[in-house]
Amino acid sequence: MHQIIFNYFPALTTKQQEQFAQIGDLYKEWNARINVVSRKDIDEIYTNHILHSLAIAKVMEFAPGSKILDVGTGGGLPGLPLAILYPEVDFHLVDSIGKKIKVVNEIASALGLNNVKGEQKRAEEITSKYDFVVSRAVTAMPRFVEWIKGKFEKENKNPFPNGVLYLKGGDLTEELTNFPKAKLFDISDYFEEDFFETKKVVYLDQKDL
Ligand SMILES: C[S@@+](CC[C@H](N)C(=O)[O-])C[C@H]1O[C@@H](n2cnc3c(N)ncnc32)[C@H](O)[C@@H]1O
Numbered sequence: 001m002h003q004i005i006f007n008y009f010p011a012l013t014t015k016q017q018e019q020f021a022q023i024g025d026l027y028k029e030w031n032a033r034i035n036v037v038s039r040k041d042i043d044e045i046y047t048n049h050i051l052h053s054l055a056i057a058k059v060m061e062f063a064p065g066s067k068i069l070d071v072g073t074g075g076g077l078p079g080l081p082l083a084i085l086y087p088e089v090d091f092h093l094v095d096s097i098g099k100k101i102k103v104v105n106e107i108a109s110a111l112g113l114n115n116v117k118g119e120q121k122r123a124e125e126i127t128s129k130y131d132f133v134v135s136r137a138v139t140a141m142p143r144f145v146e147w148i149k150g151k152f153e154k155e156n157k158n159p160f161p162n163g164v165l166y167l168k169g170g171d172l173t174e175e176l177t178n179f180p181k182a183k184l185f186d187i188s189d190y191f192e193e194d195f196f197e198t199k200k201v202v203y204l205d206q207k208d209l
């Protein structure tokens with residue numbers, strides 16, 4: 001099942017391959033105790049959750065030394081798969097619910113990820129600065145932007161200027177009315193599974209928030 005990750009990311013190191021091979025079982029074990037992904041979806045963990053998270057990496061590669069915030073990470077999505085892919089990038093994963101953060105930290109520790117900090121916190125309370133903010137399925141863009149405005153480093157070290165990379169599905173026309181400069185990337189351009197047919201990565205430059 002994890003083979004799908006190797007197919008789309010053929011340059012993984014042995015360590016990364018081992019981590020991706022392990023993460024599915026870790027999610028299955030933890031999800032039986034603390035619900036972090038829909039239980040009817042857990043058998044599709046590699047496609048619907050792990051590969052979906054990695055769509056962000058197909059849009060833009062994070063430069064080593066970047067600092068990334070994952071807001072409303074739940075059980076660590078998209079942050080944990082991205083942290084495996086980018087061991088030299090620092091990931092701060094926050095969620096307002098403590099038991100979800102327990103799952104994040106347990107999985108990060110079982111995988112030996114030392115570039116992940118999971119913290120129980122509301123997005124609005126964060127005071128640090130980041131190069132990018134990533135997220136999936138947390139809230140509509142206008143509210144999300146209110147939470148994370150002003151939390152960006154000024155200096156850009158990545159291919160795109162610092163900003164937001166948000167995993168979204170469905171019709172975004174209304175949600176993005178106030179963000180005319182948002183760039184939409186179709187995930188179906190990178191991954192052929194039907195699940196990705198209507199799914200997108202939305203990029204917003206922090207200057208346009
Ligand atoms: C539908 S879940 C998505 C979780 C994860 N991103 C995923 O895709 O599997 C939304 C998460 O956002 C969290 N959340 C909602 N409002 C938040 C806030 N203001 N600050 C931090 N987390 C928040 C919730 O606790 C919940 O875990």
